[in-house]
Amino acid sequence: MQKVYLGVLAGVVPAKVLAAARGLLDFIYYAQYQSHTTKTLQHMQEALDLFHANKDAFVDLDIREHFNIPKLHSMLHYIISIQNLGSVDGLNSEGPERLHIDYAKKGYRASNKNDYLAQMAKWLQRQEAIDLRTMYLRWCAELLPYDETDEDVPDNGDNDNEDSAEADNHDQVTIEITNVTEPYCVAKAPAFPNTPLLRLEQAYGASEFLPALKTFIQENLTSHVILPNEYDRYNIYNNIRVILPSNLMLVIANARKQFTRHPGIAMASEAAITCSL
Numbered sequence: 001m002q003k004v005y006l007g008v009l010a011g012v013v014p015a016k017v018l019a020a021a022r023g024l025l026d027f028i029y030y031a032q033y034q035s036h037t038t039k040t041l042q043h044m045q046e047a048l049d050l051f052h053a054n055k056d057a058f059v060d061l062d063i064r065e066h067f068n069i070p071k072l073h074s075m076l077h078y079i080i081s082i083q084n085l086g087s088v089d090g091l092n093s094e095g096p097e098r099l100h101i102d103y104a105k106k107g108y109r110a111s112n113k114n115d116y117l118a119q120m121a122k123w124l125q126r127q128e129a130i131d132l133r134t135m136y137l138r139w140c141a142e143l144l145p146y147d148e149t150d151e152d153v154p155d156n157g158d159n160d161n162e163d164s165a166e167a168d169n170h171d172q173v174t175i176e177i178t179n180v181t182e183p184y185c186v187a188k189a190p191a192f193p194n195t196p197l198l199r200l201e202q203a204y205g206a207s208e209f210l211p212a213l214k215t216f217i218q219e220n221l222t223s224h225v226i227l228p229n230e231y232d233r234y235n236i237y238n239n240i241r242v243i244l245p246s247n248l249m250l251v252i253a254n255a256r257k258q259f260t261r262h263p264g265i266a267m268a269s270e271a272a273i274t275c276s277l
Helices: 002-009 015-031 038-054 056-060 072-083 094-110 118-140 159-171 197-202 209-220
Strands: 184-186 190-197 233-238 237-242 253-261 268-277
Touching: 002 015, 015 038, 015 072, 038 072, 094 118, 118 197, 190 197, 197 209, 197 233
Parallel strands: none
Antiparallel strands: 184 237, 190 233, 237 253, 253 268
């Protein structure tokens, strides 16, 4: 298709549209080179500049409203990546194509073909809930079992065996679950759903939100292989109440901490702790 694309467009579309198409096609062909020189990278940059200089023709003709497309943005990093990491002839787009099957085609097939966008979104939410539940069950299965009967410890009156059993108990991990029906309380629907990362950084000052979130996931959710990126959207809640476990040192039977959102501040701006003694 690319070989005949320009020939089909010639004489049919305006000159700026043809120039933008030629620049984009030249860039794609240069990117497929198995090896590069300074001259080929220069031609590659010139082709990209030609596309950007003429792409406004699509907006003028009401074909597109904007060019905020991740694939087009990634083209800006091709030359630097080639200079640092080598040619990209061994790369392909099979990964995104596979995600298109999982997240688009299967969702459409699960709908009744009427108002399918809303049904596809609901289907994706349910699939994500199933995946999260599966990850949680897998994590629970990896926890060390705790036997309260101590049936494996022989009772023969030998002090050495008792010391050894005590040492084994010290090495054993015990998970204590407090009798809390609701460990946290949050609204059913977020106050600001599907908020882009740019708004988090500009409106709330959360400039380090994305790296902090990645670090938290890498340290606490090791089985979570998919990390968030700058194109994800996040739900913002006005506040969340977290019930803290009992602390015998402070003689607190129940502690409730409330975090409140405040514009212009990265994380929680107000924290009110109410303790019932």
